[in-house]
Amino acid sequence: MSKNPRWIVYLLIFIVLLFIPRILSIHDLMLFEYGITFAIVGLGFNLLLGYTGLLSFGHGAYFAAGAYTVAMIGKYFPQAYSLEILIPAALFFSMVLSIIFGFVCVRHTKIFFSILALSLSMLLFALLFKLYHITGGSDGLRVPLPNLFGMSFKGIRRPEFLSGTYYYFLLGMFTVSFLVMKGIVGSPFGKALQAIRDNEVRAELIGIRVRRYRLYAFVISGMFVGLGGALWTFVNGHVTADLSHWVFSGEIVYMTLLGGFGIFEGPIIGAMIFTYLKLYAMGNTQYWMFVIGGTLIVLVLLLPNGVAGAFSTLWSKIKKSD
Amino acid sequence: MLTIDNLKKYFGFVKAVDHVNLEIKEGEIVSIIGTNGAGKTTLVNLISGYIKPDSGRILFLDKDITYASPYVRIKLGVGRSFQLIQLFTNSTVLDNVRIALFSKYGMIRRGLLPADRYSTVTDEAIKILDSFSMSEKKNLTPKGLSEGDLKILDIAIAFALKSKLLLLDEPTSGVATNDKFKVMDSIVKAIKKEGISTLIIEHDMDIVSGYSDRVIVMHEGKIMAEGKPDEVMENKEVKATVFGIVS
Ligand SMILES: Nc1ncnc2c1ncn2[C@@H]1O[C@H](COP(=O)(O)OP(=O)(O)O)[C@@H](O)[C@H]1O
Ligand SMILES: [Mg+2]
Numbered sequence: 001m002s003k004n005p006r007w008i009v010y011l012l013i014f015i016v017l018l019f020i021p022r023i024l025s026i027h028d029l030m031l032f033e034y035g036i037t038f039a040i041v042g043l044g045f046n047l048l049l050g051y052t053g054l055l056s057f058g059h060g061a062y063f064a065a066g067a068y069t070v071a072m073i074g075k076y077f078p079q080a081y082s083l084e085i086l087i088p089a090a091l092f093f094s095m096v097l098s099i100i101f102g103f104v105c106v107r108h109t110k111i112f113f114s115i116l117a118l119s120l121s122m123l124l125f126a127l128l129f130k131l132y133h134i135t136g137g138s139d140g141l142r143v144p145l146p147n148l149f150g151m152s153f154k155g156i157r158r159p160e161f162l163s164g165t166y167y168y169f170l171l172g173m174f175t176v177s178f179l180v181m182k183g184i185v186g187s188p189f190g191k192a193l194q195a196i197r198d199n200e201v202r203a204e205l206i207g208i209r210v211r212r213y214r215l216y217a218f219v220i221s222g223m224f225v226g227l228g229g230a231l232w233t234f235v236n237g238h239v240t241a242d243l244s245h246w247v248f249s250g251e252i253v254y255m256t257l258l259g260g261f262g263i264f265e266g267p268i269i270g271a272m273i274f275t276y277l278k279l280y281a282m283g284n285t286q287y288w289m290f291v292i293g294g295t296l297i298v299l300v301l302l303l304p305n306g307v308a309g310a311f312s313t314l315w316s317k318i319k320k321s322d
Numbered sequence: 323m324l325t326i327d328n329l330k331k332y333f334g335f336v337k338a339v340d341h342v343n344l345e346i347k348e349g350e351i352v353s354i355i356g357t358n359g360a361g362k363t364t365l366v367n368l369i370s371g372y373i374k375p376d377s378g379r380i381l382f383l384d385k386d387i388t389y390a391s392p393y394v395r396i397k398l399g400v401g402r403s404f405q406l407i408q409l410f411t412n413s414t415v416l417d418n419v420r421i422a423l424f425s426k427y428g429m430i431r432r433g434l435l436p437a438d439r440y441s442t443v444t445d446e447a448i449k450i451l452d453s454f455s456m457s458e459k460k461n462l463t464p465k466g467l468s469e470g471d472l473k474i475l476d477i478a479i480a481f482a483l484k485s486k487l488l489l490l491d492e493p494t495s496g497v498a499t500n501d502k503f504k505v506m507d508s509i510v511k512a513i514k515k516e517g518i519s520t521l522i523i524e525h526d527m528d529i530v531s532g533y534s535d536r537v538i539v540m541h542e543g544k545i546m547a548e549g550k551p552d553e554v555m556e557n558k559e560v561k562a563t564v565f566g567i568v569s
Contacts, residue, residue, distance in 0.1 A: 180434070188424040188440065189433035195410045195421045202408035205370060206483060207396035207425045 042267025044224020053197030058121030060249035066229030094226020102218035128241035140240030260306020329378035340543030356540035401485030422482035
């Protein structure tokens with residue numbers, strides 16, 4: 001493992017990440033933390049898209065499941081409002097939701113799968129929107145600062161919380177997610193998913209129960225996205241039903257394509273670029289949708305393997321010319 | 323070992339498999355020959371569970387597998403290769419075989435350790451590739467292989483399932499004419515070493531006659547003749563319809 005130069009790069013990046021709170025202003029740090037939560041989302045989403053070959057237009061639902069788990073526990077069970085409970089709870093509820101929705105979706109593939117995933121997420125959107133006594137409807141719910149192993153952050157302002165303890169908690173969560181996903185995609189299980197992606201017929205006829213393994217991938221994917229959603233709430237401080245709207249799901253798709261779904265690190269890079277791009281474009285132009293549309297066209301035509309794909313092609317060209 | 327009883331599959335008016343009876347014994351190598359459209363591939367599809375019959379029964383090791391899923395059949399020991407190659411296009415040659423082994427051993431649930439850590443599986447995959455003279459190409463993907471090698475890889479995957487009954491659908495189609503016998507040699511050598519019962523589909527009698535214990539001739543969904551290779555070759559009806567020789 002340590003002989004592989006890739007792991008040395010990972011380690012170097014990790015060390016840099018440890019010092020990020022000292023380098024960035026609080027405003028930029030918050031943005032960076034949004035990026036990290038989306039990177040976890042991207043890792044999960046890409047298990048389904050890049051490794052299993054299923055394009056979901058409804059992954060906002062599992063993000064919302066994680067986010068609302070946090071917000072609702074905060075509102076209805078404040079005594080349990082502590083990260084060590086909230087994170088497992090968010091994982092649990094996003095798992096339950098993705099088992100139910102996934103069970104329906106994996107019966108289909110291609111565009112039918114995509115549309116079904118989208119429809120089910122809109123169903124959740126409608127519920128979150130309409131049940132306003134419980135969910136706060138279009139106002140959503142506020143997300144206070146959580147406890148952590150008995151530590152209370154009462155009286156501390158959110159920026160302080162985010163630049164201290166929480167940043168390192170987030171970094172830890174990201175590191176674990178990264179390692180677990182890296183393990184999954186290289187394991188026999190991950191190879192089975194890639195076999196399904198590459199040739200469904202042959203996969204079935206070497207004894208892989210294709211539907212079941214698609215469901216496994218769907219659920220794992222949903223749990224990563226749910227974790228991302230839960231971690232995101234503390235940065236954002238507020239959740240709304242929009243998280244389960246297809247527009248938000250579309251953003252998850254977009255950032256994954258932007259980074260490149262054919263490369264493990266692609267969605268992470270995509271999440272980071274997307275976060276800054278969105279802020280910049282929304283701040284400077286009213287034509288955010290045009291920016292998205294325009295870059296998407298450029299991506300599809302010029303960089304079909306995303307930003308990470310372009311870099312890796314460039315890299316292999318440089319190595320060849322030596 | 324395999325008993326096919328009155329098996330029927332029609333596609334609309336096309337009688338692809340028309341009330342076929344067939345038996346394969348332990349360790350036997352049986353070939354089915356017949357012109358294009360005779361129903362050979364459909365028969366393989368029915369036995370491997372890729373499609374389901376209209377009526378009739380398929381018994382394997384005394385179990386009724388007529389409507390069993392491919393998964394159950396593979397667990398029982400029925401494996402197949404494909405006339406039109408079916409590979410894992412973005413995986414290496416090694417992984418194409420390894421995935422089949424992982425599946426066979428029920429190891430595809432293992433989700434954390436890298437596949438490379440299971441070195442016995444990797445070694446076994448390389449051994450299988452070796453027996454088909456493919457181990458030097460283990461790190462290539464199917465995109466980098468010749469037509470003949472693709473075909474051999476397809477068969478190596480079927481082989482990795484360690485089937486008790488192996489169904490090979492036109493194992494030499496797409497292989498250059500000069501290499502056909504070489505390919506058949508390496509396949510049959512591997513089969514014989516393991517003592518696997520095998521059903522080989524071919525449309526060319528010459529290729530299979532030297533390797534088969536028994537030859538079955540299919541025509542328009544029915545079995546027209548059956549017997550030792552040379553017996554079948556002498557059958558007048560077979561000569562006329564399959565080889566187009568009128569005497
Ligand atoms: N899925 C299918 N749908 C409709 N017709 C089919 C299908 N599969 C095979 N057939 C028809 O069944 C007949 C037998 O085909 P096949 O089993 O492929 O023959 P062979 O392998 O002997 O060349 C052919 O007439 C073919 O057109
Ligand atoms: Mg055929």
